[in-house]
Amino acid sequence: MWFKLALTLFWRELRRGELTIIFAAIALAVLTVFSLSSVTERIRMNIEQKSADFIAADRRLVSNHALNDDYIIEAERLGLNTARQMFFDSMLFANDELVLGSIKAVSNGYPLRGVVKLKDDFAQAEYEVRDVPKPGEVWLSEGMFYSLGLAVGDQVEIGVGMFRASKILVSEPDAPFFSLAGNKRVLLNYTDIEATQAVQPGSRVFYRMLFSGDEALLTDYYGWLKPQLRENQRWQGIKDRQSPLGENLARSESFLLLAGLFGIMLAAVAMAVSAKRYCERQYDPVAMMKTLGGSRATIRNIFLLHLSMVTAFSVSMGIVIGYGLQAVATDYLASFMDTQLPAAGFKPWFLAITIGVVCALMFSLKPLLDLFDIPPLRVLRRNLGDKLAVSRVHMALSVTTIFALMWFFSGELKTTLFLFGGTAILMLVLFGVSRLLFSAGRKLGLSPGSSWSLAIATLQKRANANAVQLISFALAIKLMLFLFVLKNDLISDWQMQVPADAPNAFLININESEVSDIQDFFTQNQITHTEFFPIFRGRANALNGEKFARSASKQEGEEQDEEATRGAGRELNLTWMTQLPDGNEVVDGTWFDADSTELEVSVSRGMAQGIGIEVGDTLTFLVNERSFDAKVTSLRSVDWGSLKPNFVMIFNPPVAGKFPVTYFSAAQFGEGDEKTVSTLLRQHPTVSMIDIKSRLEQAQSMIAQVSLAISFVLAIVLTSGALVLISQVQASLAERMQEIVILRTLGARGRLIKLATLYEFLLLGALAGFVAALVSDVTLLIIQRELFEVDGKLHPYIWALGPASGALFVAAIGYFMVASTMRQNTQGLLRKLA
Structure with missing residues (x-):
């Protein structure tokens, strides 16, 4: 009996559109996860395959x-x-x-x-x-x-x-x-x-x-x-730092992983909002069923069946749409990159279905339990059960589920904590700021009858609801700003942008007797070049007498021996100098004393931080079969992006003459210098030249794939953000209808109501965008340093972009959602409210 009734109610609510929000939220969550997982997985596999080419094997x-x-x-x-x-x-x-x-x-x-x-x-x-x-x-x-x-x-x-x-x-x-x-x-x-x-x-x-x-x-x-x-x-493997592209591949995966998490967060928020709203709209029907003798078990079976049918249908539709979306996206990416992307396997299917079912269950569980507790007397006293609308348990359950989904999707606790922590800070700041501003609205002294006065009064009236809306709006804007900065700023910082005066060839294996002849050759042919540096190969073997740990394979997920000091893991190109090279700056300690006769070494800051080297430490080096010690006297910052010769370790002049050396320089050859290069190599057959231009182009082709993937993710996040906004605005439509009826009864003109509504959304969007921009920038700064291991920096331009884009985004979608309501006459609104 109850099954037939459940089906009747289900089809009726489908026709009325009662299940549209929750259906769209689940479907969006599934298609987001499926499409993002498929695209990022296929691009990741393609990057790994192309990267494997650089070691000619897996x-x-x-x-x-x-x-x-x-x-x-x-x-x-x-x-x-x-x-x-x-x-x-x-x-x-x-x-x-x-x-x-x-x-x-x-x-x-x-x-x-x-x-x-x-x-x-x-x-x-x-x-x-x-x-x-x-x-x-x-x-x-x-x-x-x-x-x-x-x-x-x-x-x-x-x-x-x-x-x-x-x-x-x-x-x-x-x-x-x-x-x-x-x-x-x-x-x-x-x-x-x-x-x-x-x-x-x-x-x-x-x-x-x-x-x-x-x-x-x-x-x-x-x-x-x-x-x-x-x-x-x-x-x-390619992920090991010993491989030239290992670090770049690791960053590529971090970008793709980070991008995929954004869609998960917004889809989860949309699902939580829509599930709560759907259950709230069922309070009156449930109360009516109870007055007509419906038992708690019957009501529970009916709505659990509804949830199961919606989940199955929306997951299926999400998979179908997501599959088509990822097929179109990957075909475009493959044609753009002139490559064939490998198949993604079963992982996207498993992730999408699992996350769809988990979202439907976890975000609907507490609202459904509240729905079953609606008292029958609500048919007489409409406010009974309203206190269930604000549930700390539902909020806690939703937050825990979002965190678990992010961790499950990423498999990276550190990344999940960064994003989740940034979002939590955003929510706390926004809730406090919104309550402060909305409660202060009455003190602004705006003139009666003004659209701004009405907008601020409306914000003040719904302070708690607006605070929740503001958090949702800000989360969507934060993630969009996050991706925007990733695509347009962080990636460009990472892309090894080559300065105009950067050399495009290294000349090595130069004997000391050849240095002056090659310098003259460069001068005669007007070829820009750096100075000539003596180099010899050696390994840093111990720090303060403690030997470094044996290298471990990152490809296999190995970890270094925690009891042993971590070393460089490879032989280094070593040199000596008297003057601090261009693009280097001493950040700790002092440069070499010209009168010192003891062996001293200057270490790059990156190497020092990785190994734990401090000024005053003693490093033991192994060159060929000879071991010697050198005292660390300074740490340097190094501009590796200049592509000019740089060294992680530089000795003072007393090391000269202790080991056989060759000389090394860098030059900038023009497009028409092929014959000049051939002449130079014929005159000095033992000299070798390395053309670095082609290798940089190969590395940047991988980065281009990541940039395209993030563009695709940004489109998904925009769609997810729009659904979050739609869900929040729809949740307040009934209350807005009541306000419009009251205002019209009191003689308010249509223009006043429309402008007040527009200003309300503009203020909400601008405030959400401003706070989202600030929190996003701080989170980006941390992620740059901790996740991508690059020097972090702030991005002040998004402090203006955030409020502007937030105001436009929220106002456009919000006003569009309520425009049809404002166009209806008072009689039609009263009929809907009844």
């Missing part, structure tokens, strides 16, 4: 000595793809020229990720392959062809072996961003290593094993491999 094992063959055997047994690499330096001889080359021997299967770019001749266009040189052949970089005076197809001698230089090597995916390899690169088939006889006991050789495959298999393999690794062997 993972790699790096070692300074030969690796056990069992590692490859076990990986292949698990179904992983593998390849081997060996790096060594050897002399190449041809046409009576002798040049030192950096040789990378690769096995079949290389590269596991990415492509190798080749040219068949100097004048021909480059093309892509996923292959290795045939046995007996080598691929040489263009600089190597110049240095040896070779043509494609000529013979070149490596060690004792003769090889055919069959291709020009333009680039390979795992080419180092900065290394001594420079433009003297050689790609050799792994089986030809023995033919060169260049690798002998004691030779300086580096080994790598490359792995690709399913993430679960890689994790299982690492679990087997980890106990067997030695201290000088490292397991790396």
